[in-house]
Each structure stands twice: as C-alpha cells, then as structure tokens.
Amino acid sequence: MSSPRVYVIHENPEWFPPLAAAFEAEGVPVEEILLTDGQIDLSAEPAPGVYWSRMSASSHTRGHEHSKEYTRALLGWLERAGRTVVNGSHVLELEVSKVAQHGLLRDAGFDVPRTTAVFGSAQLKDAARTFTDGQDVPFITKHNQGGKGLGVRRFDSLAEFDAYVDSPEFEAPVDGITLLQEYLTAREPFITRIEFVGGEFVYAVRVDTSAGSFELCPADACEVPAPGSQTIAGAVCEVPGSDAPSAFSVREDVTAAHPLVQQLRAFLAEQRIPIAGVEFMETTDGRHVVYDINTNTNYNPAVEASAPVSGPRAIARFTGGLLAAQYQTAAV
Template structure:
C-alpha cells in the first residue's frame, strides 16, 4: 500500500493544472486517476486515501463517451471498500442528469424552470406543441446530460423548431433525452454561480451573458469562440461594446444571502460538498435555480479578485479529510461543519 493521498478521478487533463498547483501550495499529496482507459483488479483493496470524483457531464464531447461508465465502476469499487469518496455515486448521477437535478431542486422548494423531458425524437415536435399550448412563444432546448451549453438553443416559433429537428443541424443528446424548457428573461444580462467547498459558501460569480452564448464554463480551457444560437438573458437594447468582464465576483452575495443558506442546506442533504450552483433573477421577480455543477471549475480573473480561492479551499478541505482519516500530518484542515462523506 502506498502513502495515503488525495486521488482525483477525472477525464480532462486540461482542467487539472490549477488544482495541482493548489494542492502543492497547501502541502497536500495528490495523484490523478485519469478515466479514459485503464483497469481495476476487483479482488484488490483500493490504495489508502481520499478519492474525489470530478467526472464531467460533457466528457463525451472530448471523445471520452465511456468515462461516465468507467467512473460508475470505480466509484462502486471504492464505496464497497469503504474508502472515503467525495462526489460519490449519487453525486455522479446528479452531474450527468438535469432531470435528476430539476426533480430534487423542485422537491426542496426552489423555483425551477418549467421543463418537459422528451425521450427520443419521434415525439419531440408534438411535445413542443404540448409544451407551448400550440403557441409561437420562446422556449429553449437542453441536453439532459449537458455541460458546455450542449443542445441549448432558443426557438421563437414551432415552425423554427420543426425545421431544426428535421435538419442535419439537430444535436442528438448522448443519452437520448432532450429537455424543453421555458425561456426566462433576466432582469440584467447575467446569471450567478454560487461556489461551495466542503459544504460552505466560497464566493459568488457574476457571469455576463450579454453576448448571447450559453457557454458558461469559467475555466481557461473553455474560453473558445462559441456559435450557439440564442441568448440566456433576453434584455432588449443590450450592447456588447464596453461590456463587463465575462466572469467577475459578485460581492453583494454573501454567505448570509437567503438563497445561499437554502442551497447550503440542500447540498448537505444531498451529500454534495463541492459544487457550483447557477441561478437567474428574472424580470418578473423570480429567482430561478437551474443547474448544479459538481465538477466545478474556477476562472483565473475571479480567483485574483475573490476573498478566497476555490482550488485552495478544495485542497484544504480534502487535505483535512485525509489528515482526519489517516493522521497524515498535512497542514490542511477541513472547513468547520464540512461533511466527511459526499
């Protein structure tokens, strides 16, 4: 058996350098488990350590369409061996299913977008008619297993939607589930992403959407030109010239904010200790929660301005769990009130 350490389970090496630097800065030993290929000796005991899964719902867009299944197998093996797992099997299922997220958020009393899940494509056009009561009103589509704005498009008429479904441009969801969702008009052209680590609030990110992209990933590796149709925030007269930075700290949203407190309780109930949760404030006074990202990434510009660091908070949290479990003597400690298992 090797020296206990933090093992990071993932499939995208491009996202790892900021995390590796944070673990090094905090003095926490870390090792990657890259689930693009490999093997498990099912008769063997997993190495001692804390295992953190940050498998992404968008892994199939990088040619890793089987990584979700690999992760399910590895997490089951680890959990049966009673290893400490952060972002375990239940959390993985939330990451790869917006239907599951929507249901749990709605059950917990959050305002969520009106949504219909459509299985397959043969009934998709009729489902859109049912969803809009046959009226030409704006609505959007999403992929159930999403991330990176996958399958997110705005439609202003049923004829437009019919033409899209019948065209070569139609994006088939990887799991066969397309979501039809009400189009929300934001009060201002941004959404907000709340970052949590160890079950505690870290900071809020203002994500500018005036350019009309559904690509909201904050990582440097995601900052590429987008050609996704539609807009998250439909604000008439919005100009892109002189627009604010795409990602910035929203300092007025603190741990005392009622939604932050409500989400903190919700995440604890769901055993999710590391996540970014997105919400929108609409023109009709709603505060709508619509996405949970359990493999959250961090934007360098936000990190430079934020009161705390997301990656450093993760390294301290996981280092604290490692020390509590194995008495490794790392300098890191888990945040007060942080759950031991996720």
C-alpha cells in the same frame, strides 16, 4: 503501497494544473486518476487515501464516451471497500442528469424552470406543441446529459423548431433525452454561480450574458455564437489570451448570509454534495430561478485573481483535512 493522498478522478487533464498548484500550495499530496482507460483489480484493496470524483457530464464531447461508465465502476469499487469518496456515486448520477437535478431542486422548494423531458426524437415536435399550448412563444432546448451548453438553443416559433428537428443540424443528446424548457429573461444581463466547498460558501460569480451566448464554462476557451439574447442557460465564456474583458467577476453582494445561499447550503448538505457550483437567474418578473448544479466545478482565473479566497485551495484544504483526520497524519 503508496502513502495516503488525495486522488482526483476525472477525464480531462487540461483542467488539472490549477488544482495541482492549489494542492501543492496547501501541502496536500495529490495524484490524478485519469479515467480514459485503465483497469481495476477487483480482488485488491484500493490505495489508502481520499478520492474526489469530478467526472464531467460533457466527457463524451472530448472523445471520452465511456468515462462515465468507468467512473461508475471505479466509485462502486471504492465505496464497497469503505474508502472516503468526495462527490461519490450518488453525486455522479446527479451530474449526468438534469432531470434528476430539476426534480431534487423542485422537491426542495426552489423555483425551477418549467421543463418537459422528451425521450427520443419522434415525439419532439408534438411535445413542443403541448409545451407551448400550440402558440409561437419562445422556448429553449437542452440536453439532459450536458455541460458546456450542450443542445441549448432558443426557438421563437414551432415552425422554426420543426425545421431544426428535421435538419442535419439537429443535435441528438448522448442519452437520447431532450429537455424543453421555458424561456426566461434576466432582469439584468447576467446569471450567478454560487460556489461551495466542504458544504460551505466560497464565493458567488457574476457571469455576463450580454453577448447572448449559451455556454458557461469558466475553464475552457468556449465562446460560441449568440443564437439569441440571454436565457436561463446563457453565459459568455472567456477566451484565454484575448483582449476582451472577462465575463466572470466576483459578485460581492451575494454572501454566505444571502437567503438563497443558506437554502442551497442546507440542500447540498441533505444531498451529501460537498463540492458544487449552483447557478441561478433573477428574472424580469422577480423570480430567483435555480437551474443547474455543477458537481465538477471549474474556477475562472479572473475570479480567482480577485476573490478573497481561492476555490481550488479551499478544495485542497477540505480534502486534505479529510485525509489528515482519517490517517491521523498531517499533510506534507
């Protein structure tokens, strides 16, 4: 049997190199578990170690439609065997459901966007009329199981929305659940993402939304055309190798002492979510709206280059500490 190590459970090998470098720098042994295929001997004991799940809600967009189910099976096996799992089964269910995120955040007292979840497409047009009180006011759609801005579009009229639903361009969500959400305008053209590791504040990231994109994906080359001005889901993705300035930078005025950071820290502790990036927007009418919990957070190179601490290295230290404490041996 292999010596104890940290196992990283995921399905996208392109995201792993910065993490591998961080674990190496911290002297923590690490190994990937790539859940695009494989097998589990259910009568065997899992290898000794600490298991960190960072399964992504957008895995189906990379041809890994079943990876979430594979992860459910694997995490259940690990947890039944008593292995330490960081961001375990309960966190996976939160990652793949914006409905669940919305409910937990609302119940915890955060300001969240007004949202209706619509099952299937037959009632979408009627649901939009109810949502807008029959008025032509802006609103946006999202996929319940998303990431990468999946299904996020702005509509300025019911006729525009009807035409989209009836068109070949209609983007059906993978789980059949479409969210209708109020359109919110940022006070300034950016949103903020707060990173936590081990339940502690790491840094806040300012994400420029002035180009009007609807995606936020710090690690991917995922810049998309702007269907409208910035919204609650709006963000611009850096394209590696381009001459354009990075849309991502450290937001130095948001620190561990910020009231929202303290509130989120308590929330994540209560929900047993050690590693996450949480996004919020400051609106023109003075609201601080929290709208997304990313439990498989990626870290932007431009931010990492200027931040006082490193997100991936913080994860390596945190999981390495769990490993050392459990197996009473220093990471090597």
